[in-house]
Amino acid sequence: MLGSGRWHAEQAWLGHRSENVLIDVTSGRIEAVTAGVTPAPHDAVVLKGWTVPGFANVHSHAFQRLLRGEIESGGGDFWEWRDRMYSFAEWDPADYFNHGRLVFREMVEAGITAVGEFHYLHGHGNELGEALIDAAREEGIRITLIDACYLRGGLDGRPLGPEQMSFSDGDADSWARRMDQLHESDGARLAAAIHSVRAVDPESMRIVATYARERHFPLHVHLAEQQAEVDECISVEGCTPTELLEREGVLGPDLTAVHAIHLTDHDISLLGANEVSICACSTTERDLADRVGPLHALAAAGCALNVGSDSNALIDMLEEARGLELDQRRATGRRVLHQPEDLLRAATVNGMRALGWESGELKPGMLADFVTLEQPRGPWRELSPSYLVYGFSGRDVTNVVVGGETVVRR
Numbered sequence: 001m002l003g004s005g006r007w008h009a010e011q012a013w014l015g016h017r018s019e020n021v022l023i024d025v026t027s028g029r030i031e032a033v034t035a036g037v038t039p040a041p042h043d044a045v046v047l048k049g050w051t052v053p054g055f056a057n058v059h060s061h062a063f064q065r066l067l068r069g070e071i072e073s074g075g076g077d078f079w080e081w082r083d084r085m086y087s088f089a090e091w092d093p094a095d096y097f098n099h100g101r102l103v104f105r106e107m108v109e110a111g112i113t114a115v116g117e118f119h120y121l122h123g124h125g126n127e128l129g130e131a132l133i134d135a136a137r138e139e140g141i142r143i144t145l146i147d148a149c150y151l152r153g154g155l156d157g158r159p160l161g162p163e164q165m166s167f168s169d170g171d172a173d174s175w176a177r178r179m180d181q182l183h184e185s186d187g188a189r190l191a192a193a194i195h196s197v198r199a200v201d202p203e204s205m206r207i208v209a210t211y212a213r214e215r216h217f218p219l220h221v222h223l224a225e226q227q228a229e230v231d232e233c234i235s236v237e238g239c240t241p242t243e244l245l246e247r248e249g250v251l252g253p254d255l256t257a258v259h260a261i262h263l264t265d266h267d268i269s270l271l272g273a274n275e276v277s278i279c280a281c282s283t284t285e286r287d288l289a290d291r292v293g294p295l296h297a298l299a300a301a302g303c304a305l306n307v308g309s310d311s312n313a314l315i316d317m318l319e320e321a322r323g324l325e326l327d328q329r330r331a332t333g334r335r336v337l338h339q340p341e342d343l344l345r346a347a348t349v350n351g352m353r354a355l356g357w358e359s360g361e362l363k364p365g366m367l368a369d370f371v372t373l374e375q376p377r378g379p380w381r382e383l384s385p386s387y388l389v390y391g392f393s394g395r396d397v398t399n400v401v402v403g404g405e406t407v408v409r410r
């Protein structure tokens, strides 16, 4: 991802709409962005349509793509879904590499230039995580491998179920020793995760958070997706999951809380005051019958929002971005809780930051990750975040550049 070259975009989003934009790239980074260049220089690749920063998919479990269309009958709730999901969690490294390639190819074709893989399949030590890194490199997508510590079956300290055993390293120190054997490279970063307050005890949470902070790794956690987790936390710890993370010193601007649905007003103010990022996964949350989180209140409190495809029931960051808003409309009876430009930032620069990448904006110094979209039907329109987020889908992506290298060209 150290490509060089020049691209000439018919229209581009530079924080505002611009025309005839020349993007100069050297060794994978944007060197210059110049609007109003006509005609296109003969050595530039011409991008017809709209060019915007690459999309960040902050939360993915690649293996769960196998569930797509497989578990939409039979009824049940989140916990019953989870039991069925566990039956898809056994892989050998070669199969997982091939599967990862398939999932990541679908992502880059939808304009995703960086993915955060929230990874807890440790049955082969680091081999499945390394298979994901290799698969991402093959398909030209950036990956942040968010390796999750997962130690117990619930807040009361109950042991792991048989289908959860392979997720665990035994204890947090062993998790850290295994993490030490993973390595970053040009297109691959590492991050740490506390799987959830269910799966990690308070002392181990502190070990994981300290490990991440000593290395400047992003830190992620599944938070308050289900009311049952909140109720169990209150009964065992005497506080909500957010308050528990605060008590243990886990909250901070380097933390991304995924879902963050069942929150009190106090939780929202804690998350905002600590500038925690919030990852909404609307299409998965719909699929799993999750409720709608207080995303508007979180943003108002100071949280940056981003989005993820999570179970990969669908892979489309524009659908996630508008879902973040549209799900709240039905829950609140109010429209336009978030401005379209803020939704676009959620799908681009906010997500890139949560994954540890200097990307998500078309400006000098940023990584050269950008995507071009063009609708095959419909009248010609001027680029706007509103029309992009509400009128387009990942299927309208025609060209994708990651680190100055073209990875999709239609």
Ligand SMILES: [Zn+2]
Binding pocket: 059, 061, 118, 222, 258, 310
């Ligand atoms: Zn998840």
